[in-house]
Amino acid sequence: MSVMPTLDWVNDPxxxxxxxxAAERASISHFSADTVDIDEVPFASGTGLCFTPQELHDGADILYFHGGGWIVGSPWTHQTLCSWMAKLTGRRVFAAPYDLAPEHKFPAQADQAAEIAEKFAAGRDQIVLAGDSAGGAMVLWAAGGMASRYKIQGLVSLYGAFGGLEGPSHDAFGANSEGLNDAALRVMYGHLGCEDMLEFRARLSKAGAPLLLVKAECDxxxxxxxxxxxxxxxxxxxLLAKDQPHAFLQACGNDTSAEAVMGQIGDWIRGLVKV
Incomplete structure (x- = not known):
């Protein structure tokens, strides 16, 4: 049995x-929802993925921005999560690629999020924007920068990253030795070029469509x-996910508690009022 490499978010290149x-996420791809078809599709930013549930219901398509601290990740690393979102919403989920740091510095990601969403909205009456972690900020940047933001029916942030570097949750969970911790978080923002969070936060949407904030309690x-x-x-x-860590929704298909939260997210999306 292969052993996944230990990632040193602070020191590794x-x-x-x-x-x-990518290897970690590929190792869980077999937990993807088996009633969802996955196809490659073009975006303004490159090739991404479309997740189509076999039981497709009426409603706005979902544009998804993946997490990974703006330095790692792709639509493929979030295949399992997006497939379960498609299954439990009954909506098509489109996972878009975007330019990563440190090759591309902020505000490139904010500008690109708006461009991707604008072109995605063309030809559609309404859309839903969703994303996890760094993708949560991409959602708010997209909503803040779109000319056709009136087409956004709802926004979904899964344990989004919005520039915080201290506070009670950092005191309680920021010293963990695995995954996201305070040291890793500072490195990610450093790669992004955002030592000063004023402009980062200024680009976040301030008003508009309903927003679902999913918070992991142990994040x-x-x-x-x-x-x-x-x-x-x-x-x-x-929506508070009790006893859950950051990125817990990647465990859908292998953890019934993660699936239960995704089910609640699906209920909220399906319950959005059509204008």
Whole structure:
């Protein structure tokens, strides 16, 4: 049995992190929902994936931005998560690629998020924007930069990263030795070129469509959800995932508690009022 490489988010070169992260996610791809068809599709930013549930219901298509601290990840690393989102919403989920740091520095990602969403919205009456971790910020940047933001029916942030570097959740969970911790988080923001969070946060959408904030209780960046809620006029629904760590929704297909939360997310998306 192969052993996944241990990722040192602070010291490993980005190329090694990308390869190791992709290998980790590939090792769980067999947990993808088996009633969802997965196809490659073109985006303004390159090739991504479309997840089509066999039981397809009426409703807006979902544009998904993957996480990975803006330095790793792709639509393929989030195949399992997106397939379960498609299954439990009954909607098509389109996972888009975007340019990663450190080759591309902020605000490139904010600009590109808006461009991807704008072109995705062309020819569609309504869309839903969703993303996890770094992808949560991509969602808010897209909503803030789109000319046709009136087409956004809803926004979904899964344990989003919104520039926080300290607070109670960091004190409680920021010293963990695996996965996301405070040291790794600072490196990720450093690669992005965002030592100063003022412009980062200024580009986040401040008003518009309903926003679902999914917070993992045992996540170092859980406080980011509270900061965003206090600094936006989006109508907000809070969903707290008790006892869950950052990125727990990657375990859908192998963890019934993760699937239960994804089911709640699906209920919220299906319940959005059509205008």
């Amino acid at each position: 980005v190329t090694k992190l990308r390869a190791g992260y 170092p960046i859980a406080d980011d959800n509270d900061w965003l809620a206090a600094h936006t006029q989006h109508p907000i629904t809070h």
